[in-house]
Amino acid sequence: MVPERGFVVIVTRLRLRDFRSYAAADVAFGEGLTVLHGRNGAGKTNLLEALYFGCTGRSCRTSNEREVVRFGATAARVEVDGHDPDGPHALSVGFQPGEAKRMRVDGAPVERMADAPARPLVSVFLPDRLELVKGAPALRRAHVDQVVAALWPARADTRRAYSAALAQRNALLQRIRAGRANRASLPAWDAELARHGVALRDDRARAVELLRERFATLAGELGLAGTAGARFRPRTRAATPEAFAAELAERVDGDLERGFTGHGPHRDDLVLERDGRDLRAYGSQGEQRLALxxxxxxxxxxxxxxxxxxPLLLLDDVMSELDPDRRERLAERIARHGQSVVTTTDLAHVPGASSGDVTRVAVGEGTVLQEAAA
Known part of the structure; x- marks a missing residue:
């Protein structure tokens, strides 16, 4: 299959109002590396979150988005400017608790930022994002699905179609249990679920395979001892939709007893390992952080x-936990591709931070200071 390619959207500016600790802020970003530096608690992570919020329409830190609104304010607003070879782009997200978000891309309202071609792809590392490694499988499934959607945008609908078919089958199971429907209706939904399920499982497996060797190499470079591995663990290995539908039929009595579907890609998982042992269960917090x-x-x-x-890469306080050699390796890696924003308490921890090619922003007490190039 020919890869789906597109223009790189470079983020040039972030403006925000009443977001977290900021009454207002205006930050310009370089096309390569931008370093946000300041003491702990100065507001560096809040800027990363705001940038993520403006690019995706959601927070990378909390599911309770009331927390992003500055204390005492009634609403928060984030605006992100960028450009690609087609020209400039403008994204905005307005959020007021209790109301629907107001999201726009190039002046047009959108329901989901993910559907906008002009939206910058973005990836974020936060020290407290370790739930992706040590949390429930649902978090890792959702993450792999985001990777699938970024790699092959046309396939994003497969997960939604599977979820809709799963909801319909579960509802039917509950009606059968209650005596309001009969089992004769199940084979049609088994076939529908299986059709989307095999496609979803295969997309996830292919995405993880693209990452497997890169992950092992990078984990070693960053200091994870032993042999690292990333492995997709599907719930079904059925080769065809028909075979998967047969598996569902074999398990229908158990599904009726539970009242929901217990078998299928909604139980898949991504396993991150060191020397064959699951880092979720056996890894230290430091090892889990390196794996992430x-x-x-x-x-x-x-x-x-x-x-x-x-994607635009957002790295929060990662350099302080690496030795100088591994900082150099990480800096070299992130410099190879695209745009990055890194936070640090000490500019000396970021190789090349004093270079004239690096944009530096001093952060403190809810304010930002754009620094001149060296």
Whole structure:
């Protein structure tokens, strides 16, 4: 299959109002590396979150988005400017608790930022994002589905179609349990679920395969001891939709007893390993953090190769936990592809930060100071 390619959207500016600790802020970004530096608690992570919020329409830190509105304010607003070879682009997200978000791309309202071609792809590493490694499988499934959608946008609908078919089958199971429907209706929904399920499973498997070798190499470079591995663990290995539908039929009695479908891609998982042992259960927090970082950079490199669209990479306080040699390796990796924003408490921790090619922004007490190039 020919890779789906597209223009790289470079983010040039972030403006925000009443977001977290900021009454207002205006930050310009370089086309390569931008370093946000300041003491702990100064507001560096809030800027990364705002940038992610403006590009995706959601927070990367909380599911309770009331938290993004500055204390005492009634609403938050984020605007992101960028450009690609087609010209300039403008994104905005307005959020007021209790009301629908107001999202626009190039002046037109959108329901989902993910559907806008002009939206910059974005990947974020936060130290407290370790739930992706050590949390429930549903988090990793959703993450792999985001990678699939970024690699092959036309396939994003497969997950939605599977979820809709799963909801319909579960509703039917509950009606049968209640005596309001009969089992004769199930084979049609088994076939529908299986058709989308096999396609979804195959998309996930292909995406993980693209990441597998990159992940192992990067994890080693970043200091994860032993042999690292990324492995897709599907719930079904049925080769065809018909075979998967047969598996569903074999399990229907158990599904009726539970009242929901217990078998299928909604139980898939991504396993990150060190020396064959699941890092979710057996990895230290430091090892899990290195694995997460390696996974995100592996995804970025795969996207750069497959689509020519490396995502904007947001790295929060990652350099302080690496030794000088591994900082150099990480800096070299992120410099190869696209645009990055890195936070640090110490500019000396970011190789090349004093270079004239790097944009530096001092952050403190809810304010930002754009610095002149060296």
């Amino acid at each position: 970082l390696a996974l995100l950079i592996a995804e970025r490199e795969a996207l750069a190769e497959a689509r020519g669209r490396p």
